[in-house]
Amino acid sequence: xxxxxxxxxxxxxxxxxxxxxxxxxxxxxxxxxxxxxxxxxxxxxxxxxxxxxxxxxxxxxxxxxxxxxxxxxxxxxxxxxxxxxxxxxxxxxxxxxxxxxxxxxxxxxxxxxxxxxxxxxxxxxxxxxxxxxxxxxxxxxxxxxxxxxxxxxxxxxxxxxxxxxxxxxxxxxxxxxxxxxxxxxxxxxxxxxxxxxxxxxxxxxxxxxxxxxxxxxxxxxxxxxxxxx
Numbered sequence: 001x002x003x004x005x006x007x008x009x010x011x012x013x014x015x016x017x018x019x020x021x022x023x024x025x026x027x028x029x030x031x032x033x034x035x036x037x038x039x040x041x042x043x044x045x046x047x048x049x050x051x052x053x054x055x056x057x058x059x060x061x062x063x064x065x066x067x068x069x070x071x072x073x074x075x076x077x078x079x080x081x082x083x084x085x086x087x088x089x090x091x092x093x094x095x096x097x098x099x100x101x102x103x104x105x106x107x108x109x110x111x112x113x114x115x116x117x118x119x120x121x122x123x124x125x126x127x128x129x130x131x132x133x134x135x136x137x138x139x140x141x142x143x144x145x146x147x148x149x150x151x152x153x154x155x156x157x158x159x160x161x162x163x164x165x166x167x168x169x170x171x172x173x174x175x176x177x178x179x180x181x182x183x184x185x186x187x188x189x190x191x192x193x194x195x196x197x198x199x200x201x202x203x204x205x206x207x208x209x210x211x212x213x214x215x216x217x218x219x220x221x222x223x224x225x226x227x228x229x
Contacts, residue, residue: 002040002225005095006032007116007139008084009105010046012053015173022053026063026211027101027133028081029071031218035099038222042080043095047113049086055103067215088115092122096228097221101214102134102160107174110139117143124151124204129224133208133217135160138178140205141185153186155202158209161191 008028014021035042046052057063071077092098098119100106110116120143123130130151132139137159143151159178165171182189191209192198198209199216204224208217 002035002038002097002222003095004035004040004042004221005090005098005119006042006044007087007098007100007110007119008044008046008052009103009109010048010052011105011109013108014104014170015175017173020053020056021104022055023058023101023105024055024103024134024211025058025068025071026065027103027136027214029067030065030215031099031101031133031221032077033067033070034215034218034222040222043085043090044080045085045087045090047087047109047115049084049089051082052084053105055105058103087113087119090119092119092126092128095123095128096225097129097131098123099218099221100132100136100139102132102136102211104135104170104174106136106139107176107178110136111176112142113139120151121145127204127228129204129206129221131206131217131221132159133214134210135178137207138176138181140207141181150185150187151205152182155187155205156190156200157182157187157202157205157207158190158198158200158213159207160210161194164194164210167194
């Protein structure tokens with residue numbers, strides 16, 4: 001049985017707007033069930049442990065999907081979510097892959113988080129899939145490979161686009177833009193039209209552009225694990 005670590009944000013403030021942010025529900029729920037329905041064991045974690053903040057916008061009626069409705073009705077899943085493990089208590093040795101759901105929260109607390117970077121680097125060094133969707137690929141930009149190079153450098157990636165950020169009106173609120181930061185780190189960043197499902201896979205590095213891409217990323221993670229068996 002594959003063991004997959006899912007890392008959520010603990011950050012709940014949307015800059016100085018007075019609004020709340022956090023993780024995006026669909027980007028957790030859809031991959032969660034892709035993994036679970038395939039028989040994988042899923043562990044949820046966050047920098048601070050406990051209940052991670054949900055981006056309230058992802059709870060809007062028009063943001064709901066089959067997966068989000070299933071998750072909200074799943075008492076076991078919600079119990080797991082309320083008691084996420086602290087990131088600094090975990091070891092990559094105990095898992096086969098790591099996945100980061102987005103939401104704007106990771107732009108603040110997962111970019112420079114030492115425990116997160118250490119885990120990503122350990123997964124990478126262990127030849128295990130490292131995956132993220134939407135804003136969460138920002139968590140990968142400061143992780144290094146065994147040669148001290150950024151793992152995204154010269155590798156194909158995607159993530160939330162500048163135009164998507166502009167469309168939600170947060171370009172001047174967020175501390176970093178995913179697209180610009182990836183390019184600055186030397187990544188081979190690619191994208192398609194706003195809100196279309198799009199993924200990139202470069203070896204064990206698997207990324208998705210936006211919420212619509214979350215299920216596709218999870219399926220690529222499972223396929224990568226299957227190939228490694």
